[in-house]
Amino acid sequence: MEKREKTRRPIRSKVQNMVFVISIAALIITSAVGIIGMIRIQNDSEGALISQMEQNLRNITTNKADLADSELGLYSSYVGNLAAYISGLYQNPSGYISHDVPTPKKEDKGKLVIQRTLRDKSVLLKNLEEEIYLLGNVEPVWHNLITSGKGLITVIYLGTEKGLLISYDDRPDLSAEDGNDVYYDYSKSAWYKKVKETGRVCFTDLYMDVYQRGLMITCAAPFYDADNNFAGAVGMDILISDLYKDIIEVDLGEDKGSYAFLVDNNGNIINNDNDSSKQKTLHEEQGMSEFVASEILAGKTGVSLAKGKTHYEYTPTENANFLGGRLGTVEDNIYFAYTPIESTGWKFCVRIPENVILAPVRSVQRNVIFTIFSFLAAFLIIIVIVAVASRKFSKKLTDPIIALTHDVKEISGGNFDYRAKIQDNDEIGDLAKSFNYMALSLKDYIRDLAAVTAEKERIGAELNVATQIQADMLPRIFPPFPDRNEFEIYATMNPAKEVGGDFYDFFLINHNHLGLVMADVSGKGVPAALFMVIAKTLIKTRALMGGTPAEILHDVNNQLCEGNEAELFVTVWLGILEISTGNVISANAGHEYPAIKRADGKFELLKTKHSPAVATMEGMKFREAEFTLNRGDILYIYTDGVAEATNSAEELYGTDRMIDALNKKADAPINEILAEVKKDVDDFTGDAPQFDDITMLGLRYYGQEVNKMVETKKLDIAAEIKNLDAVLAFVDEQLEKYGCTPKVQMQIDVAVEEIFVNIANYAYNPEIGSAGICVEVQEDPLVVSITFTDNGVPYDPLKKPDPDVTLSAEERQIGGLGIYMVKKSMDDISYNYKDGKNILTIKKSL
Amino acid sequence: MQFEKNEDGTVLRLTLDKKLSAVTAEQLEKELEEKLAGVKDFTIDMAKLVYVSSAGLRVLLKAQKKVSENGTMRVINAVPEVMRIFETTGFTDILNIEK
Numbered sequence: 001m002e003k004r005e006k007t008r009r010p011i012r013s014k015v016q017n018m019v020f021v022i023s024i025a026a027l028i029i030t031s032a033v034g035i036i037g038m039i040r041i042q043n044d045s046e047g048a049l050i051s052q053m054e055q056n057l058r059n060i061t062t063n064k065a066d067l068a069d070s071e072l073g074l075y076s077s078y079v080g081n082l083a084a085y086i087s088g089l090y091q092n093p094s095g096y097i098s099h100d101v102p103t104p105k106k107e108d109k110g111k112l113v114i115q116r117t118l119r120d121k122s123v124l125l126k127n128l129e130e131e132i133y134l135l136g137n138v139e140p141v142w143h144n145l146i147t148s149g150k151g152l153i154t155v156i157y158l159g160t161e162k163g164l165l166i167s168y169d170d171r172p173d174l175s176a177e178d179g180n181d182v183y184y185d186y187s188k189s190a191w192y193k194k195v196k197e198t199g200r201v202c203f204t205d206l207y208m209d210v211y212q213r214g215l216m217i218t219c220a221a222p223f224y225d226a227d228n229n230f231a232g233a234v235g236m237d238i239l240i241s242d243l244y245k246d247i248i249e250v251d252l253g254e255d256k257g258s259y260a261f262l263v264d265n266n267g268n269i270i271n272n273d274n275d276s277s278k279q280k281t282l283h284e285e286q287g288m289s290e291f292v293a294s295e296i297l298a299g300k301t302g303v304s305l306a307k308g309k310t311h312y313e314y315t316p317t318e319n320a321n322f323l324g325g326r327l328g329t330v331e332d333n334i335y336f337a338y339t340p341i342e343s344t345g346w347k348f349c350v351r352i353p354e355n356v357i358l359a360p361v362r363s364v365q366r367n368v369i370f371t372i373f374s375f376l377a378a379f380l381i382i383i384v385i386v387a388v389a390s391r392k393f394s395k396k397l398t399d400p401i402i403a404l405t406h407d408v409k410e411i412s413g414g415n416f417d418y419r420a421k422i423q424d425n426d427e428i429g430d431l432a433k434s435f436n437y438m439a440l441s442l443k444d445y446i447r448d449l450a451a452v453t454a455e456k457e458r459i460g461a462e463l464n465v466a467t468q469i470q471a472d473m474l475p476r477i478f479p480p481f482p483d484r485n486e487f488e489i490y491a492t493m494n495p496a497k498e499v500g501g502d503f504y505d506f507f508l509i510n511h512n513h514l515g516l517v518m519a520d521v522s523g524k525g526v527p528a529a530l531f532m533v534i535a536k537t538l539i540k541t542r543a544l545m546g547g548t549p550a551e552i553l554h555d556v557n558n559q560l561c562e563g564n565e566a567e568l569f570v571t572v573w574l575g576i577l578e579i580s581t582g583n584v585i586s587a588n589a590g591h592e593y594p595a596i597k598r599a600d601g602k603f604e605l606l607k608t609k610h611s612p613a614v615a616t617m618e619g620m621k622f623r624e625a626e627f628t629l630n631r632g633d634i635l636y637i638y639t640d641g642v643a644e645a646t647n648s649a650e651e652l653y654g655t656d657r658m659i660d661a662l663n664k665k666a667d668a669p670i671n672e673i674l675a676e677v678k679k680d681v682d683d684f685t686g687d688a689p690q691f692d693d694i695t696m697l698g699l700r701y702y703g704q705e706v707n708k709m710v711e712t713k714k715l716d717i718a719a720e721i722k723n724l725d726a727v728l729a730f731v732d733e734q735l736e737k738y739g740c741t742p743k744v745q746m747q748i749d750v751a752v753e754e755i756f757v758n759i760a761n762y763a764y765n766p767e768i769g770s771a772g773i774c775v776e777v778q779e780d781p782l783v784v785s786i787t788f789t790d791n792g793v794p795y796d797p798l799k800k801p802d803p804d805v806t807l808s809a810e811e812r813q814i815g816g817l818g819i820y821m822v823k824k825s826m827d828d829i830s831y832n833y834k835d836g837k838n839i840l841t842i843k844k845s846l
Numbered sequence: 847m848q849f850e851k852n853e854d855g856t857v858l859r860l861t862l863d864k865k866l867s868a869v870t871a872e873q874l875e876k877e878l879e880e881k882l883a884g885v886k887d888f889t890i891d892m893a894k895l896v897y898v899s900s901a902g903l904r905v906l907l908k909a910q911k912k913v914s915e916n917g918t919m920r921v922i923n924a925v926p927e928v929m930r931i932f933e934t935t936g937f938t939d940i941l942n943i944e945k
Contacts, residue, residue, distance in 0.1 A: 725867075728867075804936075812907055820934075
């Protein structure tokens with residue numbers, strides 16, 4: 001076997017594997033669906049959270065900026081009004097009474113008073129008196145403003161181009177003695193410079209109040225003289241710690257990294273702290289990126305993400321699970337929301353780390369990981385459970401099968417009394433019942449079979465005997481006539497069944513005539529065989545009685561028709577070969593055409609006229625055909641088993657194939673030619689069963705040798721009994737030269753005596769005439785022929801019927817016995833009457 | 847050929863020579879005509895005989911017929927060549943051949 005046997009895989013392992021694979025596949029699929037779903041939810045919620053956060057931040061920043069603008073706008077309107085009032089003083093000085101502005105006094109400490117300061121010592125008081133008395137009119141306005149300012153406005157002051165600084169507060173400059181002017185160069189102060197440069201209301205940056213009252217801001221505005229020239233600036237210091245708190249305080253949760261802050265115009269982060277070391281610029285803000293800083297400083301409104309570094313971090317979780325926390329990547333990404341505050345030019349910023357925003361998502365993420373681990377754990381547990389369960393299940397499934405296999409092996413081993421013991425009420429139980437039933441049936445069947453077989457064997461044995469008998473009836477020893485070299489003959493029969501209806505036969509009718517029979521009884525088996533025996537016997541017996549084939553078949557036909565209740569018939573080809581001449585007279589009673597090969601040609605069918613088969617109708621006449629065999633010719637006769645052999649494709653072998661097969665070895669001995677045909681038929685039919693008997697007979701004709709004459713001796717002697725010894729002595733003399741055996745010599749002597757005595761007694765009776773005895777010897781083979789010649793009355797001794805040698809002594813006639821003995825002992829005897837002479841020749845091989 | 851006869855003339859024994867041809871058969875026929883008279887037990891010893899023709903057979907048949915009228919004739923020691931002639935001619939059934 002070329003194909004390798006597949007690796008054996010028991011059902012148990014198949015079931016086990018299948019359950020296992022299905023369970024794991026189901027687990028994997030559900031796990032995957034669950035995890036993918038969670039990851040999708042995570043991603044979706046991440047996006048949603050971020051966009052919601054962005055919206056919130058935008059709202060917060062704008063609201064805070066609006067708040068700052070509205071608060072600060074209030075102060076700028078105050079300052080604007082003050083500036084307008086002062087400008088009014090310049091334009092209409094006559095409308096106001098003079099109001100002095102004194103120098104600072106120690107006694108005024110703690111009281112809200114108006115006081116003057118000069119820019120520097122180059123400023124002459126006398127040049128300023130008019131302006132001092134005019135501008136002193138601001139006191140009641142300022143007083144009202146400060147007292148109604150809830151303490152947030154700590155001081156109001158103005159500075160003029162001419163060098164006068166008037167302030168209104170409760171903390172006078174005590175650097176000089178009472179009554180002396182104090183100096184302070186305000187023109188270099190930010191508020192004054194800024195207003196002078198811009199010509200409109202300005203805010204200074206935040207600064208820490210020198211009296212530690214908190215964060216301060218100065219709001220200042222320009223005023224103009226009667227000629228509408230810039231005359232100076234009025235400002236107020238405002239405590240804005242509360243406002244700052246209002247702005248900065250944003251509810252961003254408890255995370256320490258989330259807070260709001262303000263950036264001033266210098267890009268510094270405004271701090272509520274006095275410590276300058278804690279001051280930092282926007283760029284120094286933790287997590288700030290260049291891009292976001294530039295966006296903020298450019299005064300844009302928006303929300304931007306500053307990408308931070310990625311690092312690993314262990315985060316203990318609040319709700320302690322079995323992991324206790326998580327080790328994961330943390331990105332210091334920080335969201336910045338920002339918007340400018342119009343009135344001051346500051347920027348309001350909110351900082352929130354991405355982690356804080358995504359905290360809920362991170363929690364989901366943790367849950368996803370937890371779930372994956374849970375799945376894995378469940379997975380392992382389920383695998384173990386499934387493995388155990390599928391093992392148990394498959395065992396439960398296969399155990400009955402294994403038990404049944406064992407039982408069936410027991411039964412198939414020949415123990416038909418054994419019964420499978422599976423009682424399960426399922427398919428395997430059914431199978432077990434079927435096997436039990438089968439065992440029972442087998443037992444019965446085998447018992448029946450044994451009986452039938454015994455009967456068959458008996459019949460078979462008898463048929464074998466019949467076959468043997470039948471085979472023995474056919475001449476089967478080759479060469480059948482070893483001393484005949486005029487022809488070579490061979491025949492075979494292969495019955496299809498044990499006994500067949502075909503037969504062949506050949507026999508010497510006399511020394512010069514050979515009968516050839518090929519026949520096929522209709523039907524097969526025992527009846528055909530019995531009929532064959534009768535037909536064969538009748539044909540041979542009748543042929544030996546003499547006559548032509550037509551006469552022989554006529555008689556045989558009549559015999560067979562008698563009481564042929566079975567309506568069997570037999571096709572016969574009968575031929576009689578005259579050995580000396582090669583002439584064949586044949587009759588074909590419904591049989592196949594013979595095939596003939598001429599010495600220098602090929603086999604071909606010899607189509608002679610048919611007659612009906614023998615035993616079909618009583619009194620039938622049969623046709624004859626005559627042909628001649630020459631030296632080297634072959635005659636082949638056969639039954640329809642050859643021509644009608646059939647292969648598995650239902651094709652007939654046919655005579656064409658037969659002729660071809662015959663021609664293959666046409667020059668070989670006859671037995672080889674027949675074997676070749678049989679082989680060709682077998683090759684053709686292949687595995688198909690042999691349908692009919694296959695019977696063949698072949699004869700190659702050589703004819704009589706043209707023998708080389710060796711010697712001729714002649715004796716002429718008076719035909720008298722007394723001369724017998726002389727005649728015999730003459731013959732013996734010739735024979736002895738060729739080493740003739742005593743037995744043959746005696747036979748020849750007896751024959752010579754019989755013929756000579758015949759001539760002596762009858763040829764010339766009562767006179768005495770002469771007899772000529774001529775002895776011829778031929779070689780190859782060594783044959784002696786002796787010719788007797790006399791001139792007596794014509795008489796053919798061969799015409800005389802043979803005596804009945806079966807009669808008893810009393811019934812026996814003396815006479816005729818001599819010629820009979822000659823016929824029996826000599827190979828050939830022939831008579832001729834020519835030129836008034838009786839010529840009788842006998843031949844005998846030495 | 848040689849004849850031996852017992853005292854009362856009822857038992858005759860004949861020993862044949864080599865040949866029983868037409869010539870010798872004629873002599874035998876003549877001798878038997880007188881010697882067979884009264885013989886009831888006739889034995890022919892053929893140990894030497896190798897040649898017998900139809901003339902010889904005729905004499906043997908005649909003797910058989912005559913002796914069998916009131917006696918028996920036996921043939922003994924026939925050689926195969928002679929036996930063959932007896933068989934061919936059916937004389938095995940006629941003669942009482944002992945082996």
